[in-house]
Amino acid sequence: MIDLDLVRKEPAKVEENLARRKNPVYVRLLAEVREKDAEWRTCLQQADEVRRRRNDLSRRIAEARTKATPSEELESEAKKLPDTLRAIESQESELLHARDALLRRLPNLMDDSVPFGTDDSQNVVVSTWGEPLHGGAALKSHGEVLEGLGMAEFDRARRVSGAGFYYLRGAVVLLDLALQRFALDLLAGRGFTPVAPPYVLRRAPYEGVTDLADFENVMYKLEAEDLYLIATSEHPLAALYLGEILDEDALPIRLAGVSPCFRKEIGGHGVDQKGIFRVHQFQKVEQFVFCRPEDSATILEELRANAEEVFRQLGVPYRVVNVCTGDLGSVAAKKYDVEAWFPRQQAFREVVSCSNCTDYQARRLGIRLGKAGRPGKLVPHTLNSTAVATSRGLAVILEQYQQPDGSVTIPEVLRPYLGGLRALVRSGASL
RNA sequence: GCUGAGGUAGCCUAGUCCGGUAAGGCGCCAGCCUUGAAAGCUGGUGGCGAUUCCGCCACGGGAGUUCAAAUCUCCCCCUCAGCGCCA
Known part of the structure; x- marks a missing residue:
């Protein structure tokens, strides 16, 4: 607001x-x-x-x-x-x-540096990293890689939960956990406190953090309850201090949320639809910060740098775009997307969204700044950024690190979390 | 799910039976005192609208009774405790 x-x-x-x-x-x-x-x-x-x-x-x-x-x-x-x-x-x-x-x-006021544009095709590339592989059609899609390994069940999941859900099985489950733990450790080393939030929120706090249209399009509602499944841990983290006065001297507060995310509307266009790129449910490690108004511009860059670091350490090429006016949404004042290179698709696809929401969420949530228990009139700024969403993080790893024999090499930074495991290979057991 | 107790300012609490300008403490701010600080003392310390004086609102939310509601009546929400169920 x-x-x-x-x-x-x-x-x-x-x-x-x-x-x-x-x-x-x-x-x-x-x-x-x-x-x-x-x-x-x-x-x-x-x-x-x-x-x-x-x-x-x-x-x-x-x-x-x-x-x-x-x-x-x-x-x-x-x-x-x-x-x-x-x-x-x-x-x-x-x-x-x-x-x-x-x-x-009314949507949030935009930062002056947000470029003009009508849709995501007009987002402005601000940096790139790594050498994109040119595999193309010679490679399998990440969904095919998973099925080839016997590590995913898409057809059976559709039967019991519908399209957009999946079973993972075997070592890829551990890889999912490893990704989360890796991102969490990276953030912990940079001053973030891990937080496991509630996975459901009441309507009133939820209205404070998101666009009203999201209640129709994005969030699952629990029947006969005033509760909504969270679409991202950004939401419970933003609502953490609902109605409170934050001590200026305690800011910035850096939180690392870990949670599953549930989304009703997931779209469904593009090649290689089968898989875990667009799904109703995934895990995410999220950066979230409450800060003084004058610090948010700097902290947005910090969050972006952290998100980039995750993909650098994974060895995944990417580019960063400054999201244009037409693609920004109503809550953020400025947003970067990190887009990883998917070598089978020969395209950069969004894996991280990094936003400065300025005072828009905090005002709706009734959060104020104060000093030593004394309420002030100023409102803190909030920022959020993906560290890694394991659906898309896994998808890009599976595409990029697939080998001709169907196995998938595990990025080195993840191996310590997998007991030194070097690759995903098909196990003898079948489903 | 049942029963009970609660929700009052940034925080804690009184007032509710018996309707009549919301009391007190903590914290915070300012002043006095002091070499400085602490302590002590004095005053101030919610929101909205006007801003010259001021006025209105605010006791979980809503409706009602009344000239007048924190207080009486009804409906709803939330929290805690005990019991039940349970990973």
């Missing part, structure tokens, strides 16, 4: 920023917010005036009663007030709710 104060004091600045999204809806929304706000303030003053009169009469009636002097006149006037007040108050609260609902629909 954008700061209402800013909307009032610098509407031109806000409008200019929203206009960069090239969606006239937002500029119109802003105008409506300002209109409702002005109406609300007028109405509030009227309501205050009636309430002041009521309180005044009320006080004088009480006084008259204790002195046993007549108060009929006062009371007859007072009796008329509740009806008047009810009407004004209901209008006032209607205006207030309308204003706030509109305000919540």
